[in-house]
Amino acid sequence: xxxxxxxxxxxxxxxxxxxxxxxxxxxxxxxxxxxxxxxxxxxxxxxxxxxxxxxxxxxxxxxxxxxxxxxxxxxxxxxxxxxxxxxxxxxxxxxxxxxxxxxxxxxxxxxxxxxxxxxxxxxxxxxxxxxxxxxxxxxxxxxxxxxxxxxxxxxxxxxxxxxxxxxxxxxxxxxxxxxxxxxxxxxx
Numbered sequence: 001x002x003x004x005x006x007x008x009x010x011x012x013x014x015x016x017x018x019x020x021x022x023x024x025x026x027x028x029x030x031x032x033x034x035x036x037x038x039x040x041x042x043x044x045x046x047x048x049x050x051x052x053x054x055x056x057x058x059x060x061x062x063x064x065x066x067x068x069x070x071x072x073x074x075x076x077x078x079x080x081x082x083x084x085x086x087x088x089x090x091x092x093x094x095x096x097x098x099x100x101x102x103x104x105x106x107x108x109x110x111x112x113x114x115x116x117x118x119x120x121x122x123x124x125x126x127x128x129x130x131x132x133x134x135x136x137x138x139x140x141x142x143x144x145x146x147x148x149x150x151x152x153x154x155x156x157x158x159x160x161x162x163x164x165x166x167x168x169x170x171x172x173x174x175x176x177x178x179x180x181x182x183x184x185x186x187x188x
Contacts, residue, residue, distance in 0.1 A: 008082035009066075016063035027056055030083055034090055041149060047097045054097075055090040062089075092166045098142035136186035144179040147172055 008029060014022035031052060038048045066085050137145065150161040151172075158176070162169045 012059075012063050012066050012082045012085075015060065016066070023056075023060060026059070026082075030086055031056070033083070034086065037087065038090060038094060041094060041146070042098065044101075047094070047101065051090055051093045051097055054093045055086065058089050058093070059086060088164060088166070091164050095143065095146055095165055098146065101142070136183050139186055140179055140182055144175050144182065147175040148179040148183075151176055 008026060011022045011026040011029075015026060034055065035048060035052060038051055039045075042048055042051075066082065137148075140148065146165060147161060147167075150156045150164055151158070156164060158169050158172050161167075161176075162172045165172070167175075
């Protein structure tokens with residue numbers, strides 16, 4: 001998306017003025033990329049569709065709060081670009097959806113839809129470093145898995161993970177520590 005960041009920023013500013021054509025164009029440009037990125041984190045198409053809808057509803061409503069490149073410290077700052085801002089919203093919505101789903105785990109299995117395919121990153125991890133680690137990753141709570149995925153798979157720092165997931169840095173650190181401990185215990 002690099003070269004068109006300013007184009008998306010302009011579209012976002014037009015969306016803030018309730019320009020439906022700009023919103024349609026922004027959606028056309030960013031939703032395929034966003035859907036792929038969400039599917040890397042969650043294989044449930046229903047959740048991905050819900051998160052996409054929630055994300056773009058938020059974009060429509062909150063476009064005026066986007067501060068852009070100049071105020072956020074440059075293009076390398078997380079969330080400093082229009083697509084970074086949209087991804088931050090989507091990541092927060094995904095974490096919320098996964099939390100809701102984890103609360104439903106007490107519901108009998110026949111009520112919940114079965115997971116048809118594993119997430120691509122889970123599949124890659126399981127294939128490259130063994131079934132034991134894949135099973136250990138699957139056993140983690142969604143909020144721990146989200147922190148671990150952001151820090152290990154995406155290579156984000158604690159601060160960037162904090163921004164991406166909308167969590168305090170201390171929470172990110174403690175969840176990362178809990179995830180590592182749980183993985184270590186599951187693998188021994």
